[in-house]
Amino acid sequence: RGTFGDCDSLTSVTLPASLTTIGDGAFSGCVSLMSIPLPASLTSIEDGVFSGCSSLSAFVVSPDNPIFYTVDGVLLTKDKTRLIAYPCSKPGDTYTVPDGVTSIGAAAFFGCLNLTSVTIPASVTSIGNEAFSRSSALTSVTLPDSVKSIGDKAFYGCSNLNSVTLP
Numbered sequence: 001r002g003t004f005g006d007c008d009s010l011t012s013v014t015l016p017a018s019l020t021t022i023g024d025g026a027f028s029g030c031v032s033l034m035s036i037p038l039p040a041s042l043t044s045i046e047d048g049v050f051s052g053c054s055s056l057s058a059f060v061v062s063p064d065n066p067i068f069y070t071v072d073g074v075l076l077t078k079d080k081t082r083l084i085a086y087p088c089s090k091p092g093d094t095y096t097v098p099d100g101v102t103s104i105g106a107a108a109f110f111g112c113l114n115l116t117s118v119t120i121p122a123s124v125t126s127i128g129n130e131a132f133s134r135s136s137a138l139t140s141v142t143l144p145d146s147v148k149s150i151g152d153k154a155f156y157g158c159s160n161l162n163s164v165t166l167p
Contacts, residue, residue, distance in 0.1 A: 010032060011055075015037070026049050031054050033056055040063075054113060094119070101124055136158060141161065145167040
């Protein structure tokens with residue numbers, strides 16, 4: 001848990017080709033981390049692995065990985081039903097979760113300081129723990145009627161959040 005957590009000077013990581021799991025919060029708070037290519041062997045990414053990695057602008061996954069995939073630099077499961085992590089330095093201040101995503105993972109948008117708006121499609125049914133925590137620029141959120149569960153501290157520390165529409 002938190003293997004490299006809060007390593008402020010860590011800018012890049014090279015993972016071994018044999019790596020299968022990245023544990024809970026392994027790189028959380030690594031504010032200088034800019035790149036971390038994910039190998040084909042990777043089959044499990046636990047909760048909050050990249051939370052607070054404010055310098056990541058895109059995730060890169062080996063095209064041979066059978067489980068994970070990226071769409072415009074955002075980390076998803078290959079079947080595109082679970083959004084795992086959003087790179088907090090991705091250009092732009094708005095994001096639309098792709099149709100078909102059913103769950104937003106724990107800490108997926110944690111600490112995304114420039115994100116002001118996220119559009120969540122009707123396919124989403126669950127939002128994980130701390131999913132948007134500390135995303136201080138976020139001003140409003142509209143959750144579709146499809147959302148059945150919202151995790152603990154999902155919007156904790158969203159200091160500019162002034163409007164929430166719940167199903």
